[in-house]
Amino acid sequence: MKLHGYFRSSAAYRVRIGLNLKGLTVQHLPHHLRKGEQCAPTYLAINPQGLVPTLEDDNGAALTQSLAIIEWLDETHPNPPLLPKDPLRRAKVRAFALAIACDIHPVQNLKVLARLRQLGVAEEKVTEWAAWANREGLSACEALVRGEQGPFCFGDKPTIADLCLVPQLANARRFGVDVAAFPRLLEAEAAAKQMRAFTDAAPDRQPDAE
Amino acid sequence: MKLHGYFRSSAAYRVRIGLNLKGLTVQHLPHHLRKGEQCAPTYLAINPQGLVPTLEDDNGAALTQSLAIIEWLDETHPNPPLLPKDPLRRAKVRAFALAIACDIHPVQNLKVLARLRQLGVAEEKVTEWAAWANREGLSACEALVRGEQGPFCFGDKPTIADLCLVPQLANARRFGVDVAAFPRLLEAEAAAKQMRAFTDAAPDRQPDAE
Secondary structure (H helix, E strand, O other): OEEEEOOOOHHHHHHHHHHHHOOOOOEEEEOOHHHOHHHOHHHHOOOOOOOOOEEEOOOOOEEEOHHHHHHHHHHHOOOOOOOOOOHHHHHHHHHHHHHHHOOOHHHHOHHHHHHHHHOOOOHHHHHHHHHHHHHHHHHHHHHHHOOOOOOEOOEOOOOHHHHHHHHHHHHHHHOOOOHHHOHHHHHHHHHHOOOHHHHOOOHHHOOOOO | OEEEEOOOOHHHHHHHHHHHHOOOOOEEEEOOHHHOHHHOHHHHOOOOOOOOOEEEOOOOOEEEOHHHHHHHHHHHOOOOOOOOOOHHHHHHHHHHHHHHHOOOHHHHOHHHHHHHHHOOOOHHHHHHHHHHHHHHHHHHHHHHHOOOOOOEOOEOOOOHHHHHHHHHHHHHHHOOOOHHHOHHHHHHHHHHOOOHHHHOOOHHHOOOOO
């Protein structure tokens, strides 16, 4: 399989963790987002959104959107599972993942921040915007898992929630958010960082890292 | 079951369609988003994000995030299914839904537009921002289903993709986007509007409609 990504993309980072947890090796095809390589017509033909990641399966089918890719991975390679079995628990895990993937990440991604600059918003306010999205979103995430048994977000094994959390915490730090306010999230991150599936997926370990 | 929502929330609208398709009747509990009722401590206790929808199941468990709620509905009430059976087809449907739920809706929601105004962005530019998010995102969605058999987004039955599409097209029109540019999406919307599950879920049919 081939994974179209970018070392710093947190959506690609989620999928890299998922592939590692499933023990799958893929060919990495980096697209430099800051240089606009994701807008090349050949790439748009497989991912009309011009976003990373895209996973090409063994038959060349193109899968887009990190959470759809991870659900597919979990359905086609069930071990180890990335979601609990009980429907209500699955809903809790998915809600946490979506709270990051819908309500934090897209509000602070490259495209939106570039649009803010185009509107004449000062650089300092652009960073404050990104920090706000992370701070507010992660505060809610902390509340979502506060009563959950650890050390991971939902129990003693990583789930899709942890795949979303670890990359987002890295973003939050990059934008200057004081993550000490989220002790339960940091507990989950610390557990994840004990696993090579997570550390090998980190941006600075990727071939296109700068 | 109880659905905490708001007539105009497109995330709540998705869940209303899903409940109708499954033939489930729920008690509707409206929270007036423009008056900030979603930030009441009693509501934050069940939805720390302060967003709608929240579904309370028969046992009082609170489910948040529209797509997590809909996946839970589909797992606990499998007929009619809202996702295909084949993993690759499921990934395509989920990717379309996420392209809306992650990359369009949160970028143009009430909270983000309010933040733009706080930054001193003029009202006309705020509307143009919302239109941009819809236009760009729906263009990609049109490409994602262009080769798919209709009349719905993915075949002859509605899926999670259609549950996300219909509310988003309503938003796009509200922000002045020329939706005639998306003929395949309009075909799917027209098919959906033939079904009472969709029309009964429309904002203007809700008890809190203004």
